[in-house]
Amino acid sequence: MIDTKLNSLTIAAALAGAVSMAAFAAPTTVHAEDEVQCYGVAAAGENDCANAAGTHSCAGQSSVDYHGGDWKLVPAGSCEEMGGSLEPFEGVNPNPPA
Numbered sequence: 001m002i003d004t005k006l007n008s009l010t011i012a013a014a015l016a017g018a019v020s021m022a023a024f025a026a027p028t029t030v031h032a033e034d035e036v037q038c039y040g041v042a043a044a045g046e047n048d049c050a051n052a053a054g055t056h057s058c059a060g061q062s063s064v065d066y067h068g069g070d071w072k073l074v075p076a077g078s079c080e081e082m083g084g085s086l087e088p089f090e091g092v093n094p095n096p097p098a
Contacts, residue, residue: 033076034075039068039088040068040093043062044063044064
């Protein structure tokens with residue numbers, strides 16, 4: 001009987017862990033069609049959601065100004081004008097927004 005309880009708890013814990021890891025692996029954000037994720041334009045603490053590299057999972061958790069893995073929602077068509085990128089990149093933006 002103890003083995004059955006232990007096996008059930010082990011399976012339940014493994015399943016809960018897998019589900020929670022899946023939530024962190026693919027963060028999604030709902031935004032308007034006229035907005036895009038612009039990487040490299042968020043000052044530290046001003047990002048809108050999870051880092052592309054998975055180093056943090058929430059808005060406002062960036063610790064580096066204009067990091068290429070952190071993004072903000074901006075109006076479509078304005079990202080490149082701000083010096084950002086529509087794709088995540090390594091390092092820090094060499095041409096951050098003024």
